[in-house]
Every structure is written in C-alpha cells, then in structure tokens.
Amino acid sequence: MTPRHSFRSLSTLLLATLASAQDTIDVLSFGHKNPLAVDGKKIPGYKSQAVNHEIRVLSDRITLTPPYPGNAKGALWSDAKTHSSDWTATLEFRASGQEVGSGNLQLWYTKDPTQVETHSVYNVEKFDGLVLVVDQYGGTGGKIRGFLNDGSQNYRGQSALESLAFGHCDYHYRNLGRPSKLTVSSSQSGLDVKIDDKTCFSTATVALPEGYHFGITASTGESNPDSIEIYKFLVNSKLSQHEQKMKNPPAQAGDKKPTPGTTPRKMDAFPGIVELIPDREAKEFKSQTEQFSDLHDRLQAMSHHIAYVFGEIKTLAESSETQHKESLAKNTEVLDAVKNMKGSKETGLPPDTIRQIRELSEKVDKLEASMALVSKSLDDDHFGKLFKQIEMMHFDVMPAQMKHALQTHTPSLGKLALLLVGTQVVLAAAYVVYKRRKNSTPKKFL
Incomplete structure (x- = not known):
C-alpha cells in the first residue's frame, strides 16, 4: 500500500470515527464538569425535590437520600427535553447502608415530570415513558428491571407489578465501595441497557420518542434506610440526519449557475462544522499532490470561517438597519405631533393650554379683590x-x-352662729337632765 493510499485510508477512518461519535448534551448532563453546582445548592439544568430531608450537593456527588431519617425521597428532573431519539444516558450511583437495607433508585425518561415528581415505580400512578428500577426485589440481593407505560396503566393500582417488566437482570449494587454505572441506549435499532459495561437486557421492539425529560428518583423505607448518592449523569446524542447532511452534503452532477440576485453558496454548509486540521511538518509531504491537498483543505476551512464572519456581519447590518428604520419612524411621529401643535409664536403652546392659563389668572384676580374687600371692611x-x-x-x-x-x-354666717349656739343649748339641757336622774335614784348601802 502506497503512502498516499495509507493517508487516504487514515483520513477516511478519522472521518468515520468523528461521524459516529456522540456529543455530550450539557443541558441534560451533570458531573462531567467540576464543581457540580456553582453555588453549592442548585444543579444547572435540573430541578430538585425532596421529602423528609434536604438534598445535599457536594463537590463530587449528590446525596439523593440520606442514611437518616427513614421514609425519605429525593428527585432530580431536567428542565430541557431531548431533541433526538438516538441517545445514550449514563448514570453513576452508589448505594450503601446496613446489612439489610431498604431503598430503591429509578431512572426515568418521561413526557411529563409532574406525573412522577418524587414517586417510585411502586406508588406512581400514570406516566408516559420509560423507567429503570434498581432495588432488592425478589430477595436476590439486587435487580434491575425496565418498565414502559403509554399513560394508560395505573402502576399504583397494579397487584402484580412485576408482570409489567419487559426486561431484567440481577445485580448486587449495595455496599460495593465504588460507583456503579448504569447505561441505557436508545436508537432506531431498539433499546439496550448495560450495567458496569455489561449487557443487562436489550430489545429491538422498543422505540422511544424524542422530546421527553430525564429524571432520577430515590426513596427509602422507615427502617434501615439506604444512602443513595449520584456521582454523574451524562446524556450523549448522535448527530441527527439534518446535521449529517449539513456535514456531508450529497454530490451534485454538475455545477449550477447561481440565480441572479443571490449569493452563490459552494462551501459545504457554512457555518456548520468545526474543521480540525492537524499541523504537519513540511518534510512529511512527499508529493505535490499531498501538498496541494493540505493547502486545499486549509484554504477551504479558512473560507468557511470567512464566510461565517461575513454572514454574521450581514445579520448585524440587517438588524442595525431595521432598528434604524424603527427609530426614524418613531422620530417622524414625534415631529409630526409637534408640528400639529398650532400654538402662539411667543410660547409655542397650544391654544387650549393658553386659554386655561388665562381663565386661571382671572379667577386669581377675582379672589384677590374679594380678600381686599374683606380686609377693608374689618x-x-x-x-x-x-x-x-x-x-x-x-x-x-x-x-x-x-x-x-x-x-x-356661699353659706350664711348667721346661720352658722345659730347652729353653734343651738348645739351648746342642747348639750347643756342633756347634762341637767342627766344630773337630776342621778340624784333621784335611791342609794344602796352594803
């Protein structure tokens, strides 16, 4: 194989690898950037809910349910929706507690998060979407099960909930001392669920739609509650068909002449892709063809960026022109309104305003005259x-x-003297009577 063919094969392999790579959706992911929360409380792009406790957001993990108290619930729901049905979600979690613990973890992909909130698969009613449950069902030490619902089934009223699972596998997840990695992939070929990079179950009959929300819920029992911690949640999505067409447009049979009055667009869907051309030393080019190919690629990438810059400048110019026209229209209205105000030449005020001022002045003059008349009368x-x-x-x-x-x-002085004399006379008469009675009483001798 010649070096030229080797270079082409390597380029083809690199392009194929980039085309099949998945991009991390930041608005649906957390834990891939440090710290988890800027303010130490709220996770960007997610809403948190808790019952009987408060969710703790640390630098590297989130405590969805604490080891104490029991009957605790926690939930995280994404604000944004998915815009593709071809995605891969990876959840890294750890569950720890006493030897016989109680707790469960759910990974949701639902249309309406308000139907679920902090519920588990055992007490949720109706929901539309997918849920993966990690718990100790069946006494096996741990099990992962998958459930689907189109919104018609009431899971809370099911007497045999295990019969609704479309896939399951055993997995001992408690007290491992390390995070477990749960991966679910959705594509046109079906649904694939893995745990620690090993297949748990898969099906080709399930196709999940786009436009749904991701959510993580956990709950514990009254006794022996588990501490469930979330370390990372990543959502990767492959390029959509539209994006692939933008990157790899179909070849045309011949060059078409541009329509008069339009700008010709021969560059590949600018401003779309970010072209990465690695630097190479001059001695690596063995022929003029390789040199020309490298020069062509670099010029084409430069042309893409220049076209993008011109496109942005054109957009800004159009926006500025629109704002300028709106400002001129508003100024014209103001000037017309000012011109229609036919006031006096001295003041520039309208006639109605001048008339009101004159009437007010006359009333003030009359009031001053009345006040002067009253003052003179006084x-x-x-x-x-x-x-x-x-x-x-x-x-x-x-x-x-x-x-x-x-x-x-005022009381009379004569009456007062008469009262005093009368009182003395009465007292003297009483004394005389007393003496007479005493003398007339027979004496007793012993």
Missing part, C-alpha cells in the same frame, strides 16, 4: 364700635354673674 368704624359693645357687655355681665354665684352657693 377696618371700618362700624366693626370697631361693635367690638367695643361686645367688650362692655362682657365687663357688665361677668361681675353680676360672679356676685350671684357667691350669694347663692
């Missing part, structure tokens, strides 16, 4: 005489009233 002799008469009446009436009050309410 200074007249008639009012002065009237004031003097009122003053004399006060001086005449007040002494007479005081004299009458003293005569009426």
Whole structure:
C-alpha cells in the first residue's frame, strides 16, 4: 500500500470515527464538569425535590437520600427535553447502608415530570415513558428491571407489578465501595441497557420518542434506610440526519449557475462544522499532490470561517438597519405631533393650554379683590364700635354673674352662729337632765 493510499485510508477512518461519535448534551448532563453546582445548592439544568430531608450537593456527588431519617425521597428532573431519539444516558450511583437495607433508585425518561415528581415505580400512578428500577426485589440481593407505560396503566393500582417488566437482570449494587454505572441506549435499532459495561437486557421492539425529560428518583423505607448518592449523569446524542447532511452534503452532477440576485453558496454548509486540521511538518509531504491537498483543505476551512464572519456581519447590518428604520419612524411621529401643535409664536403652546392659563389668572384676580374687600371692611368704624359693645357687655355681665354665684352657693354666717349656739343649748339641757336622774335614784348601802 502506497503512502498516499495509507493517508487516504487514515483520513477516511478519522472521518468515520468523528461521524459516529456522540456529543455530550450539557443541558441534560451533570458531573462531567467540576464543581457540580456553582453555588453549592442548585444543579444547572435540573430541578430538585425532596421529602423528609434536604438534598445535599457536594463537590463530587449528590446525596439523593440520606442514611437518616427513614421514609425519605429525593428527585432530580431536567428542565430541557431531548431533541433526538438516538441517545445514550449514563448514570453513576452508589448505594450503601446496613446489612439489610431498604431503598430503591429509578431512572426515568418521561413526557411529563409532574406525573412522577418524587414517586417510585411502586406508588406512581400514570406516566408516559420509560423507567429503570434498581432495588432488592425478589430477595436476590439486587435487580434491575425496565418498565414502559403509554399513560394508560395505573402502576399504583397494579397487584402484580412485576408482570409489567419487559426486561431484567440481577445485580448486587449495595455496599460495593465504588460507583456503579448504569447505561441505557436508545436508537432506531431498539433499546439496550448495560450495567458496569455489561449487557443487562436489550430489545429491538422498543422505540422511544424524542422530546421527553430525564429524571432520577430515590426513596427509602422507615427502617434501615439506604444512602443513595449520584456521582454523574451524562446524556450523549448522535448527530441527527439534518446535521449529517449539513456535514456531508450529497454530490451534485454538475455545477449550477447561481440565480441572479443571490449569493452563490459552494462551501459545504457554512457555518456548520468545526474543521480540525492537524499541523504537519513540511518534510512529511512527499508529493505535490499531498501538498496541494493540505493547502486545499486549509484554504477551504479558512473560507468557511470567512464566510461565517461575513454572514454574521450581514445579520448585524440587517438588524442595525431595521432598528434604524424603527427609530426614524418613531422620530417622524414625534415631529409630526409637534408640528400639529398650532400654538402662539411667543410660547409655542397650544391654544387650549393658553386659554386655561388665562381663565386661571382671572379667577386669581377675582379672589384677590374679594380678600381686599374683606380686609377693608374689618377696618371700618362700624366693626370697631361693635367690638367695643361686645367688650362692655362682657365687663357688665361677668361681675353680676360672679356676685350671684357667691350669694347663692356661699353659706350664711348667721346661720352658722345659730347652729353653734343651738348645739351648746342642747348639750347643756342633756347634762341637767342627766344630773337630776342621778340624784333621784335611791342609794344602796352594803
């Protein structure tokens, strides 16, 4: 194989690898960037809910349910939806507790998170989507099961919930001392579930739609609760058909002439892809063909970026022109309104405003005249005489009233003397009577 063919084969393999690679969706993922939360409380892109405790967000993990108290619930729900049905979700978790623990973990892919909130698969009612359950069902020490619902089944009212599982596998997940990795992949070929990079179950009859939310819920029992910690949740999505067409447009039979009045677009779907051309030393190029190929690729990448810059400049220019026209239209309306105001040349005010000012001025003048008349009347002799008469009446009436009050309410001196003399006479008479009775009483001798 010649070096030229080797270079082409390597390039083809590199392009195929990039085409099949999956991109991490940041709005649906957490744990791949440190720290988990900027403020130490809220995880970007996710809403948290808890019952009987408060979810703890540490630098490298999230405590969804604590080891104490029991009957605790925790949930994380994504704000954004998926925009592709071809995705892979990876959940890294750890469950630890006493020898006989109680707890369960669910990974949801549902249409409406409000139907689930903090519920588990055992007490949720109706939901539309997929749920993977990790618990100790069946006394096997651990089991992973998958359930589907189109919104018609009420899981809370099911007497035999295990019969609704479409796939399962045994997995001892408690007290491992390390995080476990649960991976679920959805594509046109079906659904595949793995645990620690080993196949748990798969099916080709399940096709999940796009536009759903991811969620993680956990709950514990009253006794021996488990501590369930989430370390990482990544959602990767393959390129959609539209994006692949943008990156690899179909070859055309011949060059078409551009339509008059339009800009020709011969560059491959700018501003789409980010082209990575590794640097190479000049001695690596053995022929002019390789040199020309490398130069062509670099010029093409540069043309893409220049076209993107021009496109952005054009967009900004159009936006600026639109804003300028809107500003001119508003200014024109203001100028027209000012011109329609036919006021006086001296003030520039409208006639109605001038008329109102004149009426107000006339009212003020009348009020000043009335006040002056009242002030003059107060200074007249008639009012002065009237004031003097009122003053004399006060001086005449007040002494007479005081004299009458003293005569009426003050006790008489003669009456007081008569009362004292009468009291003395009564006392003297009583004393005389007492002496006479005492003398007339017969004496007793011993």
